[in-house]
Amino acid sequence: xxxxxxxxxxxxxxxxxxxxxxxxxxxxxxxxxxxxxxxxxxxxxxxxxxxxxxxxxxxxxxxxxxxxxxxxxxxxxxxxxxxxxxxxxxxxxxxxxxxxxxxxxxxxxxxxxxxxxxxxxxxxxxxxxxxxxxxxxxxxxxxxxxxxxxxxxxxxxxxxxxxxxxxxxxxxxxxxxxxxxxxxxxxxxxxxxxxxxxxxxxxxxxxxxxxxxxxxxxxxxxxxxxxxxxxxxxxxxxxxxxxxxxxxxxxxx
Numbered sequence: 001x002x003x004x005x006x007x008x009x010x011x012x013x014x015x016x017x018x019x020x021x022x023x024x025x026x027x028x029x030x031x032x033x034x035x036x037x038x039x040x041x042x043x044x045x046x047x048x049x050x051x052x053x054x055x056x057x058x059x060x061x062x063x064x065x066x067x068x069x070x071x072x073x074x075x076x077x078x079x080x081x082x083x084x085x086x087x088x089x090x091x092x093x094x095x096x097x098x099x100x101x102x103x104x105x106x107x108x109x110x111x112x113x114x115x116x117x118x119x120x121x122x123x124x125x126x127x128x129x130x131x132x133x134x135x136x137x138x139x140x141x142x143x144x145x146x147x148x149x150x151x152x153x154x155x156x157x158x159x160x161x162x163x164x165x166x167x168x169x170x171x172x173x174x175x176x177x178x179x180x181x182x183x184x185x186x187x188x189x190x191x192x193x194x195x196x197x198x199x200x201x202x203x204x205x206x207x208x209x210x211x212x213x214x215x216x217x218x219x220x221x222x223x224x225x226x227x228x229x230x231x232x233x234x235x236x237x238x239x240x241x242x243x244x245x246x247x248x249x250x251x252x253x
């Protein structure tokens with residue numbers, strides 16, 4: 001078992017050193033383009049409900065005061081900020097994403113919505129498939145709307161398992177790939193008739209059309225549970241939320 005080494009040193013703009021990211025260039029470019037409107041769109045499209053789902057996901061991760069935690073695929077930082085409040089000023093939050101543009105917005109939000117505990121967040125530009133952390137390093141991990149976008153989900157789950165301490169949990173929030181025809185049809189109707197038209201008002205209709213295909217290529221709840229156990233997790237449970245439109249996998253090492 002490797003010793004617990006510190007995260008990478010920060011660069012001048014507040015994020016860790018860059019690493020090669022194994023994600024499609026198209027998907028990476030997409031998130032960079034939508035970064036300026038990402039938070040506003042989440043708020044509008046979910047009618048603010050995304051805040052509830054994210055709080056639920058963070059609670060399922062089980063982070064406690066003074067813990068060292070990771071928010072993987074952190075985007076503009078919503079889950080990282082919630083984790084920061086959970087672990088407090090004596091805790092440590094590593095927030096990693098492949099999009100420099102998203103991380104720049106996260107750092108700006110950190111300054112704008114300043115709280116004492118937010119000083120414990122380090123923003124790291126990095127690769128979810130090659131995490132720059134030692135084995136058994138974190139007390140809890142969250143992933144918000146990120147696993148679905150990774151090319152190698154098995155490798156990503158193995159890396160999460162590797163850096164998570166025994167007895168700790170990962171909580172993974174994302175769109176739910178339902179086995180119910182009714183829920184799937186409702187989800188697709190929402191994307192075609194609400195998500196894409198609203199995104200078009202911001203000039204990003206093409207960027208948001210990828211959602212339907214990415215959900216279709218994702219894993220069902222049972223498949224996510226199976227994947228977690230295949231890489232070594234002792235227990236895994238997938239919860240459907242928001243009427244089955246969203247899902248959250250909770251896996252314990």
